[in-house]
Amino acid sequence: MLAKHLMVGVVAKAQGILGEVKIKPLTDDPDRFAVLSEVLVKRGNALEPVSLSFVRVHQGFVYVHLDGATTRNQAEAQRGWELYVDRQHAVSLPEDHHFIVDLVGCHVQDTQGRELGTLTEVLQPGANDVYVIKGQRNLMVPALKRVIRSVDVEQRLIVLDAQVLPEVAVFED
Numbered sequence: 001m002l003a004k005h006l007m008v009g010v011v012a013k014a015q016g017i018l019g020e021v022k023i024k025p026l027t028d029d030p031d032r033f034a035v036l037s038e039v040l041v042k043r044g045n046a047l048e049p050v051s052l053s054f055v056r057v058h059q060g061f062v063y064v065h066l067d068g069a070t071t072r073n074q075a076e077a078q079r080g081w082e083l084y085v086d087r088q089h090a091v092s093l094p095e096d097h098h099f100i101v102d103l104v105g106c107h108v109q110d111t112q113g114r115e116l117g118t119l120t121e122v123l124q125p126g127a128n129d130v131y132v133i134k135g136q137r138n139l140m141v142p143a144l145k146r147v148i149r150s151v152d153v154e155q156r157l158i159v160l161d162a163q164v165l166p167e168v169a170v171f172e173d
Contacts, residue, residue, distance in 0.1 A: 003101045005040060005047060005084040008032070009062060014076040019069035020055060021078050023062040030057045032091055033064060040084040041066075047084055096145075102153040108133050110162035111149055119158060131158075138172040141165070 009023040025033070034054045040047040053065040069075045093099070100122045108116040108131075117135020122143070124130075129143040141147055141160060147168055149159045 003099075005086050006090050006099055006101060007082055007084050008039065009083040011066070011078045011081040011083070012061070013079055014072050015063055017072045019065050019071055019075045020063055021066055021069070021075045023064060023083065025060070025062050027091070029091060030060060030062050033057070033062045036085070036089070039066075040086070042082045042084065050081075096151075098151060098153055103131070103151070103158070106151075106153065106156045106158045108135070108158045108160060110160050110165055112162045114162070116160065140170045140172075142168055144168070 008027050009025045012022045012024045014020070015022045023033070033052070034057075036052050036054070038049050039052050041050045050067045055063040055065065057063070066075075066078055066081070069078065090099070103119055103122055106119045108119055110116060115135065116139065117133045117137075119131050120134045121132040122129050123132060123140075131141045131143055133139050133141065147161055147164050149161050151158050
């Protein structure tokens, strides 16, 4: 089952004295915050709507006012808030692209039907993502089209090319 909400950022700290906060975006496009007027904040086990006033993006961070904060103390109380959007407010992804939250937990097998394990993490070191797969043998695989044959997030299944796998995968025992 796909997650109903997607985390888009975390409040890193208060910024200045007028209630602004600095957000570490968890999205490839920090400018997406410019079109949001509201985000959801996790409080206990519930997500609650909070108003958002966009200020700017600078050096990969997003600066906003949340929940009408106007003082540094109010902004400081928001440190650590996890910010979510529901799927209907998520950005549209190009074909063959998926949200990381939808990939984590998928079963992974190769084109010969061998079970490789479960995708537990997606690393983003630079040029391409790297899938971390935990199974009988733990492995790390670059997320390249020549390696990944299919991804079905609805069925929770990723299939990797059995012929290419030995030359690109890093195995850990």
